[in-house]
Amino acid sequence: MSARNLTELPTDLVSNFIQANISASLAAMRAERTVDGNNTLVNVEPPPSESYFIYSKAKAYRAPAIFTVPQGFKFKLTRGQNHVNGTLAMIVSAVVEDRDATKLSRKAWRYLDVLHELMQGTVLEDTNDRVRCTVNVTDARYSSDLAMKDNMGDIFRKEVALDLDIEVYQEL
Amino acid sequence: MPTYPTVTVSNMELTPMQVKFQGPSDTGPSDLGGTLGNVVISSKYSKAEIKADQFGTTVLDRRVSGYSMTVTTELAEMNRKYLLSVIYPHGSLVSTGTQAFDWNTKVGDGDLSNAGVLTLHPLDAAPTDVSHDWTFYKACASAESEFTFGPTEQVKPKIVWNILPDMDFVPARFARFGDTSL
DSSP: OOOOOSSHHHHHHHHHHHHHHHHHHHHHHHHHSOOOSSGGGOOOOOOOGGGEESSSOOOSOOSSEEEEEEEEEEOOGGGOOSSEEEEEEEEEEEEEEOSSHHHHHHHHHHHHHHHHHHHTTOEEEOTTSOEEEEEEEEEEEEOOSOOOTTOHHHHTEEEEEEEEEEEEEEOO | OOOOOOOOGGGOOOOOEEEEEEOTTOSSOEEOOOEEEEEEEEEEEEEEEEOOGGGTTOOOEEEEEEEEEEEEEEEOOTTOHHHHHHHOTTSEEEOSSSOEEEOOOOTTOOHHHHOEEEEEEETTSOTTOOTTOEEEEEEEEOSOOOOOOOSSSOOOOEEEEEEEOBTTSSSOBOEEESOTTO
């Protein structure tokens, strides 16, 4: 028997995996995108290490930032399991920043592409073999373009989010 | 205090498959590309019941009387004509550049002469990690499918491979789950 770790370990696995791999994925994507007149000016820099959050109400942070926020856990008892075999719903999102609205939109879409590449079908296990997670992306969402003109923070920032269904397998 | 079973989660599997096929005249395996509808492997040892009058209808033993194995999936890359030659091994692929495919009568053509090696590789394993590959030594499609064209759903012809025994092995072998070099 091992102590239950339903949320903290899977969340850390997802966040750490993104942090470890996003730089290379952004670099590969930057090299692959054809020049469209704005390509070279869309800066897709990796998020700083202090801009990874596991809660949604972060303030005064540097963009780009990555949020990995659990939403709920369904234990799927109809599967008839003798261990933890359920689905953790999680939102993984990127908040990006740019002064130019066109570049801001492209930047957000590119972060979405990279996050999907990193997440879809990825299998994550902890080093002690206690938890195995398989990540499936179910939806992608874009933040609204409608920003209050007196809310300067929203004008220059945009968020893109992936809804994940993470299959979590864990011993009781 | 309750009992806790020993569960090794790394032994659990949830993954799509890469499907590769090497026909008898192919120089190497060909990745069949996108699939839909999952990949289903069906395997069954048929058994004959052993009874004795003295025990009435009670089954005393079951003895293996045969074996059957099939692999089923749907192929997504409809316009790739090579795939038609895999689905319909008794047809003919025309030319090697811009290709065409012909369905012809081929009465008497056999499954064994058209059988090839079918390999399923889990996508969650590294390309060189074959420890969880499924290899079917003599696979031949049932040569029966249908194509549905419409505005709401993509075309995805179904393919069912019947697995035949490879007599080069003793005893004859149908498939292996694991590294074939062992």
